[in-house]
Amino acid sequence: MKTQIVIIGGGPAGLAAAVSARKAGAEKVLILERSGELGGILNQCIHNGFGLHRFKEELTGPEYAARFIQMAKEAGVEAMTNTTVISVSPDRSVTAMSREKGVFTVEAGAVILAMGCRERPRGALRIPGLRPAGIYSAGTAQKFVNVLGRMPGKRVVILGSGDIGLIMARRMTLEGAKVLAVAELMPYSGGLKRNIVQCLDDYGIPLLLSHTVVDIRGKERVEGVTVARVDDKLKPIPGTEIEYDCDTLLLSCGLIPENELSYDLGCELSPVTSGPRVNERLETSIPGVFACGNVLHVHDLVDYVSEEAEAAGAAAAAFVLQGELPAGEPLRLVAASGVRYTVPSTIDPGRMGETQTVRFRVGNVYKDCRVAVYLGEERLRYIKKRIVxxxxxxxxxLKKSELSGKTGELRFAIEG
Amino acid sequence: MKVIVIGAGVTGCAIARELCRSQYEVTVLEKASDLCEGTSKANSGIVHAGFDAVPGSLMARLNVRGSELMEPLSRELDFAYRRNGAFVLCFEKENEPRLQELKERGEKNGVKGLRILTGDEVRAMEPQVSDKVTAALRAPTSGIVCPFELTIALGENAAVNGADFRFNTAVTGIRRKDNGWTLETSKGEFEADIVINAAGVYADRIHNMVSEEKMEIIPRKGEYCLMDKKLGGLVDSTLFQLPTQYGKGVLVTPTVHGNLMVGPTAVDIPDKENTATTAEGMAELLQRGAKSVKNLPLNQIITSFTGLRAHESHDDFIIGEAAGAPGFIDAAGIASPGLSSAPAIGEYVAEIVQSIAPAEKKENFIGARTGIPHVAGMSPEALHALIEKDPAFANVICRCERVTEGEILAAIHRPLGATTLDGVKRRTRAGMGRCQAGFCSPSVVEILARELGKDPGEITKAGGESRFITGYDKEGLA
Structure with a gap:
């Protein structure tokens, strides 16, 4: 099989990339999706709040996905579901397996990685205690409740205040469970402010900042957990233990971009994001292989996933239609004080579009601060922020006009 | 001749299989819901070469014999085994003579190929070994095995050859009767001419039901951390540490499936069910493990677990007829190297049974077994052919370990098939990968329910009350 662009993953990133690639002139765009339907994890996110930026309305996850599935259909994007990609090679041939076709290979002009992310499991968190049933990542619980219609527990403690954990605190409450507390290791929440208000505060669920789970009890099913306060080195403080009688512990302690295919392919990965390092066109270290969405770095809103994926789709289309553009000396992006990483990692001013979006996350809560961007000694931006x-x-x-002809480092920092 | 084996761990399963070679009527009683639910599921997975045990001990003899049997057995029963070799690392010049002692001890035990290497020679073979290592004992016959596959393969093959496995059947009492024994269990009474006690950490309780000469098994708790498969190649050999006055040290080893494992700690505890991990235990073993290799990436841990070694104070296996209890045979105190010795323990116990109650060989014994196909390790051509035969092998359920519906169906419908999520996991590796069953557990619950004709609410992690689902949405609302 041959095609112009293969997109691995039919979630929000893959769908938006596909539509955009078609719009940019690619004729044959094929999505390979491992599950039975397109839409990815949005299909189990039945709460609303998706699409505020994109569509200026509040959609549920499946509704947001449905709009992009419709667009993909109209744009003539091909998709194979129940199809698992086994490997990608640097010459952009993609090997996959499905019931209908067995093991098969697609030769592609360009590949877009859009595999999404997974949740950090208990083991990676090193939570001590027994190992009974009743410990789930928040997304697993979400699947049980929202897709299978079954409750994974009745009395719940949640560790981690990532968005899925906050959303599941509300969902479990609405479906009849008692959520006793949400414990968060850090002194701040890992989720969106609006989710803390709408999912915890509105239901009287306490958020215990600087707390963690120090023991899990129960041989067969969870019977209780012990939560303790942590000091500024994140070590539990003896004497601060709180015992909860519960049958369930949900974990929402971070998402990890799922880059096993990228790793095997030989993509250079960032130790900070766990995603590929990309240039201004979201192209990885392997020419013609692009990345977007949560496989690249974990996003807060799907709206931004779509936006980023559209850029990747357009860049992949340009790659197959025009070939590799002549490369200049790229600017290296540096995450300085307070900034954890930037996407992209480099910008080639000669190849960039009229504007270039740089996305990043900060490493702490900063109030009344500035987002500063320096090109060498020159300060390009000094943006006032009430809170990050x-x-x-x-x-x-950033604008092409301000980077054109420049070399060196672009430094991103939180100041003042 | 009726023989009852108590315990379906690796020891019980190995014994049951050996007995099935002869005309015995074999029943295995297991209190858990599956094979391999005790010590056999939580250990290092090492097939020790046999240099560690005291020369002349039962442990020494059965370890070396078990290690010899393991490779041919892995081919016969189709389980994962690799002879990767081991090093015992020495970190201080002044301790090097102890390597020599260990070598001599191993040679007395009949271990082949032992030699002592300098630190640089070790690092030439294993570049990640710490620069602090001054010398090491090389044991080329040391190997790694999947303890679940080994136990399940032995049990399954015993079942195919006639052994009757009764799960969820806990022995609560044993009465002597004329020429035999009556076993009281949670599922009624069983009669036997010969009883074999392979009850792991509970072997003392079983033994003490019949013998005046009391036994005490004090579980020795060992915590482990398992790391992502990306790291399995960090080291190729199993790295032990030379025991010093500061303790026995921990091992760093690739697993036979390509993960990296660090462990175990060693703490004696009274509670036979305490398989909890502790913050202190994990911190200790990671600190000790980091001594052996240069870069132990602690951020790549995917899970941790605790096993209990069935340790008896005499530091040797206790195998033989119990005092004052004719026809009651202990296979007790099977601490490390119990897994390595299991095939030899099976042979040895079968010989003891033969000496008490001889039986003819069975002519129709089938020693060979074909395991579940593993899609993850298959060539594209072989996988393509398999999918053409059965498309269920294209439906990936566990993405991290690439386990398909075909494999899960096979695990459920084989002899002694899986009935729980842990059962599916140990037979197929579904849920054993880096997301630790986050994505696949709802699907596996559904498949188990469908195949077993049960409601998803009845499906458990490992039997008993370990259910995944507590009710329907909105059920709890007033």
């Missing part, structure tokens, strides 16, 4: 938090993604849009 690790739970929300930030972005700066």
């Amino acid at each position: 938090t690790p739970g929300e993604m930030e972005q700066v849009i």
Whole structure:
């Protein structure tokens, strides 16, 4: 099989990339999706709040997905569901498996990685205690409740205040469970402010900042957990233990971009994001292989996933239609004080579009601060912010006119 | 001749299989819902070469014999085994003579190929070994095995050859009767001519039901951390540490499936069910493990667990007829190297049974077994052919370990098939990967329910009350 562009993953990133690639002139665009339907994790996100930026209305996850599935259909995007990609090679041939076709290979002009992310499991968190049933990542619980219609527990403690955990605190409450508390290791929440208000405060669920789970009890099913306060080195403080009698512990302690295919392919990965390092066109270190969405870095809102994926789709289309553009000396983006990473990692001013969006996250909560961008000694931006938090993604849009002909480092920092 | 084996761990399963070679009527009683639910599921997965045990001990003899049997057995029963070799690392010049002692001890035990290497020679073979290592004992016959596959393969093959496995059947009492024994269990009474006690950490309780010469098994708790498969290649050999006055040290090893494992700690505890991990235990073992290799990436841990070694104070296996209890045979105190010794323990116990109650060989014994196909390790051509035969092998359920519906169906419908999520996991590796069953557990619950004709609410992690689902949405609303 041959095609112009293969997109691995039919979630929000893959769909938006596909539509955009078609609009940009690619004729044959094929999505390979491992599950039975397109839409990705949005299909189990039945709460609303999606699409405020994109569509100026509040949609549920499946509704947001449905709009892009419709657009993809109209744009003539091909999709194969129940199809798992096994490997990608640097010459952009993609090997996959499905019931109908067995093991098969697609030779592609360009590949877009859009595999999404996974949740950090208990083991990676090193939570001590027994190992009974009743410990789920928040997304697993979400699947049980929203897709299978079954409750994974009745009395719940949640560790981690990532958005899925906050959303599940509300969902479990609405479906008849008692959510006793949400414990968060850090002194700030990892989720969106609006979710803390709408999912915890509105239901009287306490958020215990600087707390963690120090023990899990129960041999067969969870019977209780012990939560303790942590000090500024994140070590539990003896004497601060709180015992909860519960049958369920949900974990919402971070998402990890799922880059096993990218790793095997040989893409250079960022140790900070766990996603590929990309240039201004969201192209990885392997020419013609692009990345977007949560496989690249974990986003806060799907609206931004769509936007980023559209840029990747257009860049992949340009790659197959025009070939590799002549490269100049790229600017290296540096995450300086307070900034954890930037996407992209480099910008080639000669190849960039009229504008370039740079997305990043901060490493702590900063109030009344500035987002500063320096090109060498020259300060390009000094944007006033009332508050920036690790739970929300930030972005700066740079213009071609201000980067053209420049070399060196572009430094991003939080100041004052 | 009726023989009852108590316990379906690796020891019980190995014994049951050996007995099935002869005309015995074999029943295995297991209190858990599946094979391999105790010590056999939580250990290092090492097939020790046999240099560690005291020369002349039962442990020494059965370890070396078990290690010899393991490779041919892995081919016969189709389970994962690799002879990767081991090093015992020495970190201080002044301790090097102890490597020599260990080598001599191993040679007395009949371990082949032992030699002592300098630190640089070790690092030439294993570049990640710490620069602090001054010398090491090389044991080329040391190997790694999947303890679940080994136990399940032995049990399954015993079942195919006639052994009757009764799960959820806990022995609560044993009465002597004329020429035999009556076992009281949670599922009624069983009669036997010969009883074999392979009850792991509970072997003392079983033994003490029949013998005046009391036994005490004090579980020795060992915590482990398992790391992502990306790291399995960090080291190729199993790295032990030379025991010093500061403790026995921990091992760093690739697993046979390509993860990296660090462990175990060693703490004696009274509670036979305490398989909790502790913050202190994990911190200790990671600190000790980091001594052996240069870059132990702690951020790549995917899970941790605790196993209990069935340790008896005499530091040797206790295998033989119990005092004052004719026809009651202990296979007790099977601490490390119990897994390595299991095939040899099976042979040895079968010999003891033969000596008490001889039986003819069975002519129709089938020793060979074909395991579940593993899609993850298959060539594209072989996988393509398999999918053409059965498309269920294209439906990936566990993405991290690439386990398909075909494999899960096979695990459920084989002899002694899986009935729980842990059962599916140990037979197929579904849920054993880096997301630790986050994505696949709802699907596996559904498949188990469908195939077993049950409601998803009845499906458990590992039997008992370990259910995944507590009710329907909105059920709890007033």
